């Protein structure tokens with residue numbers, strides 16, 4: 001194999017687990033969910049928790065600004081060359097599900113330019129409860145809702161809540177102020193999700209992202225096994 | 226040759242990244258040049274007969290088997306705005322990926338290897354048409370049609386324009402698209418014998434200027 005010649009090989013077409021040069025590509029995890037639920041805050045917390053042990057990069061999909069990318073840059077959770085923003089043309093769900101080409105390119109360019117990478121986090125633009133990631137783009141997806149959006153969201157279900165590989169119910173610190181019943185949210189989520197995991201978290205608490213970071217570590221272990 | 230393959234390639238849902246681009250419509254809306262169906266029609270007509278025709282000739286020539294590298298250089302020379310060159314290559318790269326997955330072909334593999342960051346989109350469109358068993362005329366139609374349907378769709382999102390009105394604009398442009406497609410094929414046939422120098426170099430300065438301004442906006446809905 002001629003590793004030094006890989007730039008002459010055509011780029012991968014789909015979600016092949018191998019890069020054109022034959023090496024294993026990074027695990028890709030998508031984070032979706034309604035506007036303001038805490039996707040960027042979770043990405044930032046994950047970067048801080050994992051950056052010492054994993055080679056990381058982030059792709060953001062802002063709807064009409066670069067705010068998420070700029071927030072991550074300002075917070076200095078990763079060096080700037082590891083953060084890329086994709087423009088989505090007013091349709092965040094199209095860019096992560098129906099026409100994933102711009103996101104695939106962003107992921108592959110990151111691997112080419114700063115790689116090798118272990119993990120790429122892809123944050124969707126804030127959307128509605130039906131937005132899910134294509135399996136052609138990510139290997140696993142996390143759906144982030146918060147307690148302030150109403151404690152009936154888990155009951156209402158929808159593809160994100162029901163089928164995501166991990167459901168995060170974020171901002172549990174706010175539950176007393178917005179009158180959300182956490183036990184009920186957990187029970188409703190269990191009812192629509194069966195065995196799929198649910199994490200209730202507050203990023204305001206010390207080490208609030210620990211459970212989610214552990215879940216990511218498990219996925220990485222399975223990916224590289 | 227399959228009619229259905231043409232529908233696959235021409236479908237606005239073909240996953241080649243076009244949904245994130247407005248074809249200059251976002252800049253024109255902001256500048257007050259597109260405000261309603263009539264001004265959308267004028268915009269699309271202008272685009273059709275300038276950059277649209279150039280792109281269609283390039284696509285048709287690529288479909289006839291003209292060297293992609295030569296066509297790509299010709300397209301670069303006919304696209305003054307750096308922002309539009311970037312957008313054309315980005316869309317070309319995305320179309321390469323989608324076309325290779327849909328109609329695997331050694332020619333598409335070769336263009337992917339030669340232009341890892343993307344060739345101009347019309348070059349790739351012509352090669353995709355070839356790979357799909359389509360003609361140069363089909364390639365010209367796809368290029369011209371997406372050149373007007375992209376802005377029309379974007380304006381529905383940007384202005385809340387009635388989607389029936391936007392579709393009516395496209396229907397009214399149909400005869401002009403037919404004529405432009407036939408002319409593009411005639412030009413492309415001359416490119417086969419006389420080289421890329423005979424490609425037209427029509428351009429719309431406001432599209433170029435608008436694209437440069439748009440690329441510098443901090444807040445925008447579309448990538449171009």
Ligand SMILES: Nc1nc2c(ncn2[C@@H]2O[C@H](COP(=O)(O)OP(=O)(O)OP(=O)(O)O)[C@@H](O)[C@H]2O)c(=O)[nH]1
Nearest residue numbers: 034035036037038039040041126170171202203204
């Ligand atoms: N109280 C509280 N606030 C939080 C928590 N997590 C995030 N926030 C705040 O919620 C707001 C929105 O968080 P983001 O991470 O930007 O949400 P997002 O889902 O990325 O938002 P969009 O990308 O705009 O859809 C910010 O002000 C965060 O600081 C939490 O656990 N508790």
Ligand SMILES: [Mg+2]
Nearest residue numbers: 039040068123
């Ligand atoms: Mg965000």
